[in-house]
Amino acid sequence: MTVTPLGIPRRLLEFTIDGEPVRAPEGSTILDACRAAGKDVPTLCQGDTLTPKNACRLCVVEVEGSRTLVPACSRAAEPGMEVRTGTERARHSRKIVLELLASSVDLSTTPAVAEWIKEYEAKPDRFGPDAARVDEEPRVDNDLYVREYDKCILCYKCVDACGEQWQNSFAISVVGRGFDARIAVEHDAPLTDSACVYCGNCVEVCPTGALSFRSEFDRRAAGTWDESAQTRTTTVCAYCGVGCNLTLHVQDNEIVKVTSPHDNPVTHGNLCIKGRFGYQHVQNRG
Amino acid sequence: MDLHFGDSKPTDEERAAVDALLGPPRSSWEGADRSDADLRWARGGREARGRRDLLLPGLHAVNDRVGWISEGALDYLCRRLTVPPAEAYGVATFYAMFSVRPRPATVLHVCTDLACTVAGAQDLCAGIEAGLGPGSGVHVERGPCLGLCERAPAALAVRAGDPVRTAVAAPATAGGAVLAARAPDSAPQEPPAAEAVPQAGDAGLLLLRRVGVVDPSSLDDYRAHGGYAALREAFALGPAGVIREVTDSGLAGRGGAAFPTGRKWRATAAQPDRPHFLVCNADESEPGTFKDRVLMEGDPYALVEAMTIAAYAIGAHRGYLYVRGEYPRAISRMQYAVDQARARGLLGDDILGQGYAFDIEIRRGAGAYICGEETALFNSIEGYRGEPRAKPPFPVEKGLFGRPTVENNVETLVNVLPILTMGAPAYAAIGTAGSTGPKLFCVSGAVERPGVYELPFGATLGELLQLAGVRDRLRAVLLGGAAGGFVRPDELDVPLTFEGTREAGTTLGSGVVMAFDDTVPLPRLLLRIAEFFRDESCGQCVPCRVGTVRQEEALHRIAERTGAAAAEDIALLREVGRAMRDASICGLGQTAWNAVESAIDRLGAYE
Numbered sequence: 007m008t009v010t011p012l013g014i015p016r017r018l019l020e021f022t023i024d025g026e027p028v029r030a031p032e033g034s035t036i037l038d039a040c041r042a043a044g045k046d047v048p049t050l051c052q053g054d055t056l057t058p059k060n061a062c063r064l065c066v067v068e069v070e071g072s073r074t075l076v077p078a079c080s081r082a083a084e085p086g087m088e089v090r091t092g093t094e095r096a097r098h099s100r101k102i103v104l105e106l107l108a109s110s111v112d113l114s115t116t117p118a119v120a121e122w123i124k125e126y127e128a129k130p131d132r133f134g135p136d137a138a139r140v141d142e143e144p145r146v147d148n149d150l151y152v153r154e155y156d157k158c159i160l161c162y163k164c165v166d167a168c169g170e171q172w173q174n175s176f177a178i179s180v181v182g183r184g185f186d187a188r189i190a191v192e193h194d195a196p197l198t199d200s201a202c203v204y205c206g207n208c209v210e211v212c213p214t215g216a217l218s219f220r221s222e223f224d225r226r227a228a229g230t231w232d233e234s235a236q237t238r239t240t241t242v243c244a245y246c247g248v249g250c251n252l253t254l255h256v257q258d259n260e261i262v263k264v265t266s267p268h269d270n271p272v273t274h275g276n277l278c279i280k281g282r283f284g285y286q287h288v289q290n291r292g
Numbered sequence: 293m294d295l296h297f298g299d300s301k302p303t304d305e306e307r308a309a310v311d312a313l314l315g316p317p318r319s320s321w322e323g324a325d326r327s328d329a330d331l332r333w334a335r336g337g338r339e340a341r342g343r344r345d346l347l348l349p350g351l352h353a354v355n356d357r358v359g360w361i362s363e364g365a366l367d368y369l370c371r372r373l374t375v376p377p378a379e380a381y382g383v384a385t386f387y388a389m390f391s392v393r394p395r396p397a398t399v400l401h402v403c404t405d406l407a408c409t410v411a412g413a414q415d416l417c418a419g420i421e422a423g424l425g426p427g428s429g430v431h432v433e434r435g436p437c438l439g440l441c442e443r444a445p446a447a448l449a450v451r452a453g454d455p456v457r458t459a460v461a462a463p464a465t466a467g468g469a470v471l472a473a474r475a476p477d478s479a480p481q482e483p484p485a486a487e488a489v490p491q492a493g494d495a496g497l498l499l500l501r502r503v504g505v506v507d508p509s510s511l512d513d514y515r516a517h518g519g520y521a522a523l524r525e526a527f528a529l530g531p532a533g534v535i536r537e538v539t540d541s542g543l544a545g546r547g548g549a550a551f552p553t554g555r556k557w558r559a560t561a562a563q564p565d566r567p568h569f570l571v572c573n574a575d576e577s578e579p580g581t582f583k584d585r586v587l588m589e590g591d592p593y594a595l596v597e598a599m600t601i602a603a604y605a606i607g608a609h610r611g612y613l614y615v616r617g618e619y620p621r622a623i624s625r626m627q628y629a630v631d632q633a634r635a636r637g638l639l640g641d642d643i644l645g646q647g648y649a650f651d652i653e654i655r656r657g658a659g660a661y662i663c664g665e666e667t668a669l670f671n672s673i674e675g676y677r678g679e680p681r682a683k684p685p686f687p688v689e690k691g692l693f694g695r696p697t698v699e700n701n702v703e704t705l706v707n708v709l710p711i712l713t714m715g716a717p718a719y720a721a722i723g724t725a726g727s728t729g730p731k732l733f734c735v736s737g738a739v740e741r742p743g744v745y746e747l748p749f750g751a752t753l754g755e756l757l758q759l760a761g762v763r764d765r766l767r768a769v770l771l772g773g774a775a776g777g778f779v780r781p782d783e784l785d786v787p788l789t790f791e792g793t794r795e796a797g798t799t800l801g802s803g804v805v806m807a808f809d810d811t812v813p814l815p816r817l818l819l820r821i822a823e824f825f826r827d828e829s830c831g832q833c834v835p836c837r838v839g840t841v842r843q844e845e846a847l848h849r850i851a852e853r854t855g856a857a858a859a860e861d862i863a864l865l866r867e868v869g870r871a872m873r874d875a876s877i878c879g880l881g882q883t884a885w886n887a888v889e890s891a892i893d894r895l896g897a898y899e
Contacts, residue, residue, distance in 0.1 A: 060682055063833050063875040074882060075874045080682055095874060099835070102871035106838035132864065134849075138841050160831065169379075176376030177296070180677065180831070181385045183660070185841045187831035192298070192377035193363050193392070201296030201376065 021087040036078040036089055037065060045091050048100065048122050050107075051161030052079040053211050055274045056171055059162045062107075064122075066099050067091045075099055101126040109133045110185075111140050112157045115215030115226075138185065144223070147196035150204050150283045152223040155188055157216035164189060164208035164217060172276050177201040178208070206282035210265060210275050219283075221262045232257060240267065243281040248272060250281050261285045295336075295376055297367050306365035309357035309454075310350055314343075314372050323371035340374040345693075347375055347383060347675030352617075352656055355390050359397040359452035366392070375675070386677045386830075388435065388659030389450075389617050397452040398430045400473040401618065402464075403445060405437035405579045406770070407736045409820055410812050411444035411463070419466025420447070420473075430473045436661065436824055437579035438462075438618050441736035441806070442488045442743045448618060449473040458620040482621060485590035488582065490741045490760070498710045498722075498730045499703070500746045503590030508625055511632045514593040520638065522712040526601045527646045529712075534605040535561060538708060540716035542728035547573060547664075547701035548772070548802045549879070550790045553708075556698055559688040561606045563696035570603040570611035571692055571699040573669060574626075577616055577661040578773035579824060580804035583732040584702035586744045588615070588622035591706075592629035596652065598705035600643065601712065603650045606698050611650065614669055616657040627654055661828035665878050666699045667691075668830070679832045680878035703732055703803075723749030727789035731800075735760040737770075737807040747788070754784030756805060767810040768895050772801020774821045775883035777890035798890065814897045815851045818888050822847045825884040836881025839872040843885065850898055858898040865892075 016031040023036075023043055030039035035058065040047050051062040058080035066075035070088035075096055078089075090096065104123050108130035113119045123130070142155040162180065169176045177200045181190045191200035209217040218226075225231035236257045243250045251270045255263040264282050268275035302310070311317070320326035321335040350369045354361050361384050370377045384390050389399075402420060404413045417434060424430050430449075440446035446462035447469040459476035461468040472479040486492040486504025493504060506513040514520075526534045539554025560568055572595065576584040588595060599611050613630075615623050630652050633639045641649045655673050657663050663672045667681035670692045691697025707729055711719045720728045727749035733756055736742040740761030747756060753769065766781040777798040779786060786796045793800045808817065822844040831837045846865050850858040869885030876882045891897040 060877065061833050063835055063877075066875045074876075077682070082684075098867070099871040099875040102839070102868055103834050103875065106834055106842065106868075109842070110838050133842050133845065137845060159834070160837070162832075169376075174294075175296075177378055179376075179378040179382030181382045182831070183386050184826060184829040184831045185837055187837070190378070190381070192366070192381040194381075195298070199298060201378065 019083050019085045023089045024091055030083050034083050036081050036083055039083050047078050047091055049079055050213050053163050054268050056163055056166050061162055064100055064103050066096055068093050068096050101128045104128040105130045107159055109137050148198055150220055151209050152218055152220055154216050157214045159214055163211040167207045167211045173205050173207050175201050175203050204279040207276045219263045245280040250277055252281055300364035300367050302364040302368040306354055309353045310369050313353045323368050336374045343373050344675040347373055351384050356456035357454055360391040360395050383677055390658055395431045396429045398473050399450050400430050400432050401435045401448040403438040404434045407441035408445040413445045416445045420469050423466045423470040439576055439582040439585050441580055441582055449476050451476045485586050488586045488743045490743045497746050499706055508590055508592055519593055520597055522709040523597050523601055525712040526604055531605045537711055537716045541711040541719045543707050546703035553704055557606050560696045560698045565696055567695055568606050568608040569692040569695055569697040570608040571697055572599055572613045573699055574615040574702045575657045575664040577664050578802045580773045580806045581734050581802045583734050583744045585619050585622050587702055587706055588626050592625045594706050596629050596633045598708045600650055601708050602705055604648055609649050611652045612655055612673055613652055614655045617659055662830045662880055679830045724789050726791040733803045733805050735805045738763040738809040739807050749789045751788055753786045762807055763809055765809045768808045770806040772799040773804040774824050774887055776801040777886050778895050780894055818891055819847045821887050833877040835872045836876045839868050840884055842868050854898050
């Protein structure tokens with residue numbers, strides 16, 4: 007059993023969100039405090055198991071005294087701060103960010119984004135039919151997972167999960183610059199020529215479905231992917247003695263995807279190639 | 293670190309280029325042939341990883357020698373430095389001056405930015421391509437400002453080899469640029485830096501007084517003209533005394549943000565975390581800016597002395613001078629000056645016998661405007677992609693290598709010399725109450741005498757343009773560069789101070805003053821500005837990465853339109869621009885829309 011150290015008690019900071027006084031433990035971000043206070047701030051690049059990168063800028067809020075808007079996901083709460091989450095200024099930037107993203111990449115598999123586009127009255131089409139898009143073919147170069155960079159919002163989460171924050175494989179990086187920046191392995195080679203160890207921890211954190219299990223990709227292509235028909239069963243991986251929790255996503259009595267609970271003290275959502283992809287024997291009905 | 297490498301091998305030349313920088317590899321873990329000893333001892337711990345900051349110099353070494361960076365060369369460099377190849381590939385593809393695809397050994401960078409466009413860069417490019425002909429072995433690269441605006445149009449030829457050769461053609465004719473590219477060694481010498489200073493020799497100058505007067509290579513000459521008096525004064529005052537003088541002088545940063553220098557130094561000096569670092573930002577890439585180049589080329593020891601004083605004040609023993617890669621002459625002059633100063637005990641373990649140790653390392657940029665952003669510059673030095681970091685934490689707390697760091701622009705640092713020799717009160721008496729001291733202005737475009745001008749803060753725009761000999765039929769003046777703003781010819785009474793330009797709703801920025809007459813179609817300039825920001829956006833945040841693309845598209849659509857036909861796209865530009873200003877991570881995205889907005893609002897473009 008992993009014992010979670012409690013540490014020294016943290017001071018509570020007092021500040022206001024939308025005029026209402028709130029208290030949050032020292033070290034909390036504005037987003038933590040917003041969520042604790044029941045305020046919804048949309049996020050895309052923020053991940054519960056990763057250091058905030060604040061790249062998407064969807065979670066911007068107004069803070070009194072700040073020249074620009076600040077990203078709620080990464081800015082630490084300070085005593086006396088006056089945070090406003092729903093001002094016209096903040097909502098305008100969120101709307102534009104949604105329009106910029108939706109007009110340049112395919113968000114069809116990004117959860118919740120359709121609701122936000124509606125809520126913020128974003129009109130991605132207004133940039134015209136000639137608006138530049140991230141034009142990439144799906145990369146199917148291995149049996150385990152697929153990379154569809156026309157769905158990628160460059161949130162950096164896969165790079166961080168592959169690198170020093172979790173896996174330490176450093177197989178992928180952001181390459182190029184500006185609108186031409188992409189996630190790639192060295193020399194833009196196929197994954198099979200790279201340092202990838204197929205842990206799938208990048209797939210676990212991808213917020214848009216740009217990275218997906220081959221099983222999911224194939225079913226989506228065939229039109230048979232149906233999340234509403236899937237069950238999720240959390241169990242313990244049988245391969246080694248570490249005891250990782252696996253959540254098996256099952257559709258039509260077939261395992262179609264494996265994840266791990268992000269709050270699991272053993273995995274924090276991470277697995278290795280065996281836990282993540284080594285489930286075929288279960289379905290081997292001979 | 294368990295790194296994965298491919299099978300590609302470096303050529304002998306590539307290996308030699310990397311080894312010339314790093315020395316021969318010590319074991320097979322670093323890329324040497326495998327010996328028995330290597331099987332018993334795994335190397336690659338913290339010490340190996342601690343050399344990550346040599347990645348950018350290593351990429352330069354290969355690119356300088358071969359002209360591009362092959363898979364084998366990148367892999368070998370990664371082995372030598374224990375850097376994951378994917379990350380190194382991400383870094384190599386970040387910079388415009390590197391190529392990961394084969395290309396000819398000679399690259400001719402032709403500036404197509406604002407000042408050069410006005411001076412006929414399009415015709416020049418066409419002439420160069422015709423002059424070179426097919427299969428010339430020269431790769432022509434149209435690019436952003438080369439910082440040679442006083443001699444527009446400009447071209448810079450870089451021929452890979454050992455050593456790498458460079459030649460500048462400015463003002464460039466097609467024939468001159470072709471000659472520079474074909475035979476960099478026999479191309480005519482660049483004129484001395486003083487030619488960029490129309491006031492050269494004027495005894496009243498403070499910052500430019502030695503440019504054109506001293507031999508830039510001679511330390512003795514520098515000392516004979518008052519050099520190192522300020523450092524002696526600094527040692528007499530002590531670090532706290534220097535910070536007090538700089539604070540009292542009212543000196544504010546000259547890179548564009550105008551942050552009080554004394555406050556920055558004091559905050560860094562007070563940090564308990566050690567070591568402290570000094571970084572001099574000479575990545576002068578704002579289109580239209582060339583003052584730092586002229587200072588470094590014309591009076592390099594002044595910067596060495598000023599950096600020494602700043603480092604002494606903040607308790608740093610190591611300083612980095614980050615010079616943009618497009619400035620070969622400034623780099624070689626600064627390198628020579630640093631070497632001379634070190635040889636003469638003015639850098640090193642015991643400066644002037646005072647027991648204070650300080651040394652300067654010169655780092656070369658590789659073509660990325662964003663690296664002028666202070667935290668992006670840290671990442672670039674450290675061997676990462678030059679992407680800005682989130683602030684807070686600010687550099688005074690966590691800067692270079694995560695340590696307390698002062699980063700100042702070249703011009704800011706050089707101001708410290710007169711502050712110490714004159715004393716803070718006399719310095720503060722120059723200029724206005726809100727903007728003290730002298731200021732350098734980079735004047736280019738439709739003027740008779742383009743160049744760097746030194747004026748006390750408070751002179752008006754009209755006075756400066758008068759001095760530079762502004763031509764008739766002035767249509768607009770761009771203040772502060774691509775990130776600045778346009779003003780009208782009837783606004784020439786704007787005082788050139790931080791507060792004066794702010795009140796007038798514009799900005800002083802880095803001191804760019806670019807004059808345009810009515811022969812230049814404004815929409816074309818605006819499109820060039822938008823292209824610049826689209827090219828230079830690092831891509832980290834959405835508002836800037838996609839916003840700059842959408843802005844360029846809108847400006848393309850309305851290039852030939854006015855009035856109601858342009859209204860919808862102008863509204864779009866405003867909405868996107870507002871989000872970029874509010875929600876981008878750094879100053880690049882936040883200011884990318886400024887100049888276009890000012891052209892619409894002040895100049896009535898598209899009306």
